[in-house]
Amino acid sequence: MARILQVVAPLLLLLLPTGLRELLSPTTTIDHQPSEGAANGGGTTTGGGEVLLHPLVLVPGLTCNELEARLTDAYRPSVPRCGAMKGKGWFGLWANCSELPVHHYVQCFIEQMTLVYDPAANDYRNLPGVETRVRGFGSSRGFQRNPEHTTWCFEVLRHALEKAGYRDGDTLFAAQYDLRYAPPVPGQSSEVFSRYFRRLTRLIEDASEKNENKKVILFGHSFGGMVALEFVRSTPMSWRDRYIKHLILVAPVLAEGLVQTLQYFVSGSDLMYIPTVTQLALTLRPMWRSFESSIVSFPSPAVFGDRPLVVTARRNYSAYDVEDLLADIGFGAGVEPFTRRAVPKMTSFQAPMVPTTCINGVGNNDTPEQLVYWDGDFDAEPEIVYGDGDNTINLISMLAFDEKMRRQPEQNKLYKSIKLHGAEHGTIVTEDWALKRVMQEILEANRI
Numbered sequence: 194m195a196r197i198l199q200v201v202a203p204l205l206l207l208l209l210p211t212g213l214r215e216l217l218s219p220t221t222t223i224d225h226q227p228s229e230g231a232a233n234g235g236g237t238t239t240g241g242g243e244v245l246l247h248p249l250v251l252v253p254g255l256t257c258n259e260l261e262a263r264l265t266d267a268y269r270p271s272v273p274r275c276g277a278m279k280g281k282g283w284f285g286l287w288a289n290c291s292e293l294p295v296h297h298y299v300q301c302f303i304e305q306m307t308l309v310y311d312p313a314a315n316d317y318r319n320l321p322g323v324e325t326r327v328r329g330f331g332s333s334r335g336f337q338r339n340p341e342h343t344t345w346c347f348e349v350l351r352h353a354l355e356k357a358g359y360r361d362g363d364t365l366f367a368a369q370y371d372l373r374y375a376p377p378v379p380g381q382s383s384e385v386f387s388r389y390f391r392r393l394t395r396l397i398e399d400a401s402e403k404n405e406n407k408k409v410i411l412f413g414h415s416f417g418g419m420v421a422l423e424f425v426r427s428t429p430m431s432w433r434d435r436y437i438k439h440l441i442l443v444a445p446v447l448a449e450g451l452v453q454t455l456q457y458f459v460s461g462s463d464l465m466y467i468p469t470v471t472q473l474a475l476t477l478r479p480m481w482r483s484f485e486s487s488i489v490s491f492p493s494p495a496v497f498g499d500r501p502l503v504v505t506a507r508r509n510y511s512a513y514d515v516e517d518l519l520a521d522i523g524f525g526a527g528v529e530p531f532t533r534r535a536v537p538k539m540t541s542f543q544a545p546m547v548p549t550t551c552i553n554g555v556g557n558n559d560t561p562e563q564l565v566y567w568d569g570d571f572d573a574e575p576e577i578v579y580g581d582g583d584n585t586i587n588l589i590s591m592l593a594f595d596e597k598m599r600r601q602p603e604q605n606k607l608y609k610s611i612k613l614h615g616a617e618h619g620t621i622v623t624e625d626w627a628l629k630r631v632m633q634e635i636l637e638a639n640r641i
Contacts, residue, residue, distance in 0.1 A: 226615030248400035251367045254415030257336045257346035258369045259328040262286035268322025275301035303480040310530045333367045349623040375489040376423035378541040408438030418445020425545040439638035440549045448538045449590035450492035452561045493539040496593045504565045544604035554583030554616030585618035
């Protein structure tokens with residue numbers, strides 16, 4: 194009887210819908226949030242004695258990256274006070290967000306952060322006279338601090354890693370990036386990310402050399418997951434074999450897309466928190482729409498199909514109708530960069546061909562699935578229809594990525610998918626019970 198079940202069970206699995214089949218796959222692990230008492234008890238269980246640590250490079254989520262700016266004579270400010278820093282060297286532009294309203298710099302911040310799409314180069318650039326650079330590259334302590342969420346940006350994770358034996362600048366590193374840009378896929382140019390990828394390559398090679406030529410674990414959270422994945426894909430296979438021990442993606446924002454990015458683009462985003470600013474999302478919306486990173490994770494038609502994602506009394510918009518939506522919200526200028534920069538990412542997939550673990554939160558039925566602007570007022574907050582996911586990334590996107598990774602037989606052997614029931618997008622690396630599971634996978638990657 195047992196032998197019959199061994200033969201029949203895999204066949205029955207094939208009869209299930211794709212989403213359920215992926216969740217029940219032998220390479221998918223589903224963990225549930227423990228009860229309150231269990232969640233707070235004990236430390237991370239690793240077993241197997243002491244772990245010889247491989248160097249670890251952290252790639253953070255979008256708004257955790259700090260930026261500095263320098264204004265040259267070519268800069269033409271919209272108001273005189275925005276030129277006050279001209280000729281005075283580098284200063285923190287996106288660094289301490291609390292200082293922006295104190296120094297009445299919000300308008301200048303928006304102007305100096307804004308990107309311009311260059312159709313001739315099919316790339317993005319700063320405004321003339323504005324130079325920018327990433328602050329704190331290489332250090333796991335060099336992240337943006339949000340006064341409303343002091344535990345965000347790997348602060349809690351870093352403490353857990355240090356408790357496990359990791360040390361900043363020795364075995365623990367970070368690869369901050371310019372949050373406004375997005376990593377290119379093969380065939381696309383990106384002046385900013387080409388420099389970043391070269392810099393990250395050197396960081397990984399130096400980290401390996403510093404640690405007796407051990408391979409490096411690359412860890413990306415949220416948008417940092419997309420950055421880490423595209424970086425690995427961009428490297429020669431021989432380099433990956435030599436330097437990459439494991440790729441760990443936690444709640445990654447990927448090319449399969451998510452509905453929430455449409456909400457942020459249409460109505461504005463408050464991801465870049467600035468205290469005391471009224472109507473923050475609408476205030477920052479023109480700046481946000483100029484970022485390449487704001488358009489690259491729109492829902493993919495291959496994943497979301499023709500289901501209505503944005504609903505108005507006049508018409509509905511599916512993933513196939515994004516160009517129409519951009520025009521109807523009054524941002525027709527976004528059509529060309531969307532079709533030339535974002536769409537190719539949706540249709541390009543290459544398995545990283547390194548050991549990969551992907552950890553997602555599921556079971557949070559507060560993840561946007563449909564946005565309703567019934568009267569067509571795109572300046573207003575939409576009514577939202579929610580579904581499953583991690584309150585940011587839709588479950589359907591997670592499962593589509595799992596399916597792509599398993600479609601490549603050699604990558605399938607190297608791929609592990611973990612679904613943490615009850616874990617949320619932002620707190621999956623801060624909340625105690627979820628963080629313990631993440632730490633478990635980091636230490637396991639060291640052992641394999």
